[in-house]
Amino acid sequence: MTPGARVAATIELLDEIVSHTERPADLVANAYFRSRRYIGSGDRRSVSERVWSILRRYGQLAWWLERTRHPHRGTRAIVAADLMLVEGLDMAGMQSLFDGGSYRPMPLDEAEYRALRQMEGHSLPHPEQPDWVRLNVQEWVAPHFREAYGESWGREIAALDTPPPVDLRVNRLKADVGQAREMLAREGIDTEPMRYATDGLRLRRRLSVVKGQAFQNGLVEIQDEGSQLVAALVDAQPGMQIADYCAGAGGKTLAMAARMNNKGRVVAMDVYESRLDRSAQRLRRAGAHNVERRAIDADNRKWLKRQAGAFDRVLVDAPCTGTGTWRRNPDGRWTLRPEDLAELVPKQAAILDAAAKLVKPGGGLIYATCSVLPAENEKQIAAFLERNDAFEVVPVGSLWRDVLTSEPPPELESGPYLRLSPLKHGTDGFFAAALVRKAAAKPVQATGPAPEAGAEGATEEAAQNEASEATPDVAAEAVPDSVSEAVPTSDSEAAANAAPQAAPVSASETAPASASEDVQDSSPEAAPDAPEKPEGPREPSA
Ligand SMILES: C[S@@+](CC[C@H](N)C(=O)[O-])C[C@H]1O[C@@H](n2cnc3c(N)ncnc32)[C@H](O)[C@@H]1O
Numbered sequence: 001m002t003p004g005a006r007v008a009a010t011i012e013l014l015d016e017i018v019s020h021t022e023r024p025a026d027l028v029a030n031a032y033f034r035s036r037r038y039i040g041s042g043d044r045r046s047v048s049e050r051v052w053s054i055l056r057r058y059g060q061l062a063w064w065l066e067r068t069r070h071p072h073r074g075t076r077a078i079v080a081a082d083l084m085l086v087e088g089l090d091m092a093g094m095q096s097l098f099d100g101g102s103y104r105p106m107p108l109d110e111a112e113y114r115a116l117r118q119m120e121g122h123s124l125p126h127p128e129q130p131d132w133v134r135l136n137v138q139e140w141v142a143p144h145f146r147e148a149y150g151e152s153w154g155r156e157i158a159a160l161d162t163p164p165p166v167d168l169r170v171n172r173l174k175a176d177v178g179q180a181r182e183m184l185a186r187e188g189i190d191t192e193p194m195r196y197a198t199d200g201l202r203l204r205r206r207l208s209v210v211k212g213q214a215f216q217n218g219l220v221e222i223q224d225e226g227s228q229l230v231a232a233l234v235d236a237q238p239g240m241q242i243a244d245y246c247a248g249a250g251g252k253t254l255a256m257a258a259r260m261n262n263k264g265r266v267v268a269m270d271v272y273e274s275r276l277d278r279s280a281q282r283l284r285r286a287g288a289h290n291v292e293r294r295a296i297d298a299d300n301r302k303w304l305k306r307q308a309g310a311f312d313r314v315l316v317d318a319p320c321t322g323t324g325t326w327r328r329n330p331d332g333r334w335t336l337r338p339e340d341l342a343e344l345v346p347k348q349a350a351i352l353d354a355a356a357k358l359v360k361p362g363g364g365l366i367y368a369t370c371s372v373l374p375a376e377n378e379k380q381i382a383a384f385l386e387r388n389d390a391f392e393v394v395p396v397g398s399l400w401r402d403v404l405t406s407e408p409p410p411e412l413e414s415g416p417y418l419r420l421s422p423l424k425h426g427t428d429g430f431f432a433a434a435l436v437r438k439a440a441a442k443p444v445q446a447t448g449p450a451p452e453a454g455a456e457g458a459t460e461e462a463a464q465n466e467a468s469e470a471t472p473d474v475a476a477e478a479v480p481d482s483v484s485e486a487v488p489t490s491d492s493e494a495a496a497n498a499a500p501q502a503a504p505v506s507a508s509e510t511a512p513a514s515a516s517e518d519v520q521d522s523s524p525e526a527a528p529d530a531p532e533k534p535e536g537p538r539e540p541s542a
Contacts, residue, residue: 001043004097004104007079009039009047011105014054014075017331025055025331054082055330056161059136060124061085067126070115076105080112084119091117136161140338141323144373152423156372159423164327166203167194168220169228172258173287175219177201183219187212195426197228198404199258218285221254226324226420226427230317230368231255233396233418233432235403238263240312245269245355250279250291252317257288266291267311269304273297308357313364316355318348320369320376324429327422345375352384356391362439365391368418368432377431378417385435393417394434 001009013032017025029051033044054061061081062073070077083089083097094116098105108116125134132142135157145153168191170180177193181201184191189207194200201220209215209222236242236256244253247268257266266288270276273295283291294300321341322332352367359365367384369376385391396418400408411424418432 001039002101002104004099004101006043006046006050007083007097008103008105009036009043010050010054011076011079013047013051014079017051017055018075018334021331021335024329025051050079050082052330053086054078055334057082057086057124057136058334059133059138060129063126063129063133064119064122064124065115067128068115068118071109071111077112077115080108080116081119084116085122085124088123090120137333138336141333141336144323144341144375147374148372149421156421156423159421160324160326160429161330162327162422164224164422164428165426166206166209167197167223167225167228168201168203168209169197169223169255169258170199170201170220171218171254171286172199173262174217180214180219183214184209184212187214189214194225194228196404196406196409197225197232198406199232199255200225200228216285218287221251221282221286223251223255224428226370226425226430227251228255229404229418229420229427230366230430230432231315232259232403233399233434234313234315234366235364235399236260236264236266236313240264241310241360242266243269243307243311243314243355243358244317245314245358246317246319246351247279247293248272248275248317250276250282252315253279253291254282254286254288256315257283257291258286260290262288262290264290267307268293269296271296309360311358311360311363313366314355314358316352316365316367318351318367318369318376320344320348320371321373322370324370324372324421324431327428341373341375345380348376348380349383352380353387356384356388356437359391359437361437363437364394365435365437366432367435368430370428370430372419372421372429372431377419377433381417381433381435390437391435392438394436396432396434399434 013029016032017028020028029048033039033048039047058078061078064070064081064085065073065077070081080094080098083094089097091113094108098108100107130139131154132139135142135154137145137157142153145157149156168180168184170177174180175183177199181191181193184201189209189212190204191201192204194202200223202225203209209220214220215222231252232255234242234252234256236259238259238261240260241264242256242260244250244256244266247253247270250268253266253268260266268276268279268291273293276293276295279291279293283289294303296304321336321344322329323336326332348369352365356365367381371377381393385393393416395416397408397413400406400412400418409425412418416433418430418434420427420430422429
């Protein structure tokens with residue numbers, strides 16, 4: 001491709017991404033390159049690198065279009081501004097790219113030329129840019145970050161702009177960390193132990209993992225350290241009954257099952273059966289045989305009702321805005337709308353209420369999001385505790401010590417909840433609250449073994465729920481409304497398993513239909529030095 005043709009392809013791909021905001025950018029990009037197999041790998045990499053980098057600075061680029069009264073706001077204008085302000089082209093350089101030649105962009109018209117000329121010699125930052133522009137977030141989102149982080153909100157957002165690592169979780173059912181590390185090393189994949197997650201390994205250099213034996217034989221899964229920590233804090237133990245209420249394609253289901261040594265039961269639930277189905281191959285590969293899949297639908301309504309009070313642990317990995325995953329999903333910065341947040345908050349509350357019914361007395365309820373916004377996190381839990389006085393918080397510090405057998409980071413000591421961020425912990429942004437259903441007699445900490453499924457309290461409560469006409473139907477409450485489902489919400493699994501830095505790949509490397517839709521079984525890959533590959537912060541990308 002000529003440099004001009006690369007620019008034209010950048011404009012075209014960006015156009016597709018911004019006009020398909022309901023689809024994760026990586027899927028759009030994969031489809032774009034799949035239907036243009038004539039684009040070679042070097043060109044592909046160059047185009048996708050430029051696209052992801054523009055997605056990160058979209059706010060500042062748009063600011064410059066306003067400032068220079070550029071006649072357009074579309075992707076052609078954005079790409080042109082990027083070439084001037086980031087790549088430092090002058091007007092002569094611009095005209096040689098935009099010359100209307102074959103496969104090259106049409107020549108700049110007079111108004112475009114006038115606006116771009118004002119950018120000549122400037123760089124992207126400008127002292128007059130407000131904070132939210134400088135930080136490349138939408139204006140309405142900034143106050144939510146300020147609320148979450150106080151004075152350090154700017155640094156936290158900036159950290160969400162750094163390249164994410166490739167993290168692996170070692171599957172205890174197949175190997176210990178040392179064995180997995182050795183096998184990876186034999187495949188040329190250099191890893192180091194993780195800072196916090198006991199079963200984690202972090203790649204020292206981006207390399208493809210999924211084609212190797214360690215991955216294919218189920219010794220490792222790709223999973224962000226934050227996601228691993230959330231799953232670990234559920235404290236799933238052999239013999240327990242665990243409900244993974246928003247299981248999606250099973251990222252955390254797998255992590256919990258791995259801790260149970262195939263003893264006890266994990267029920268993976270989701271309103272989308274198709275997502276649950278995608279976990280099947282991953283579970284097989286991992287050698288996890290104690291997982292049952294149950295769609296939350298009319299067919300399972302009665303079954304679900306019977307499960308009230310039956311679980312030692314219930315994990316709610318709720319659909320969310322995915323603001324914690326922006327390292328991997330830079331398009332999420334621009335696709336998130338205030339109405340998405342407004343719709344998600346009541347939806348999360350309804351899911352939490354429905355899932356809470358499944359917890360047995362003394363059992364644990366763990367609510368998690370890959371969002372960093374208080375409305376979806378601390379405030380959500382405060383409201384839940386107002387509605388449900390049967391639950392109380394288990395401070396994350398003590399839980400961490402018990403489960404991970406290490407000292408928690410000092411900042412987690414001061415608050416009741418797990419709040420992870422790229423700035424402080426090098427993970428994606430995650431939130432988790434561990435709650436325990438108070439037992440009638442002696443309360444059992446969520447960190448300790450919960451009473452067995454047939455324990456008195458549980459049986460009683462289940463029976464009561466069965467009998468009571470007044471008991472709301474867990475399944476009925478949990479069914480999402482169509483509006484919420486259309487929301488470009490996040491998926492912790494996408495975040496956790498995302499293929500950081502992977503460029504859309506060639507036919508041979510290409511993920512099957514969708515990297516985001518079928519995270520593990522497709523191509524959660526990281527091409528060496530490739531640009532970040534977003535896995536959209538959207539609920540449907542589980
Ligand atoms: C954050 S994702 C889950 C990711 C998954 N736990 C993992 O670690 O791989 C949220 C999931 O919630 C599911 N969901 C949405 N509405 C739901 C509801 N009302 N009840 C249960 N699950 C729901 C979505 O289908 C999606 O798979």
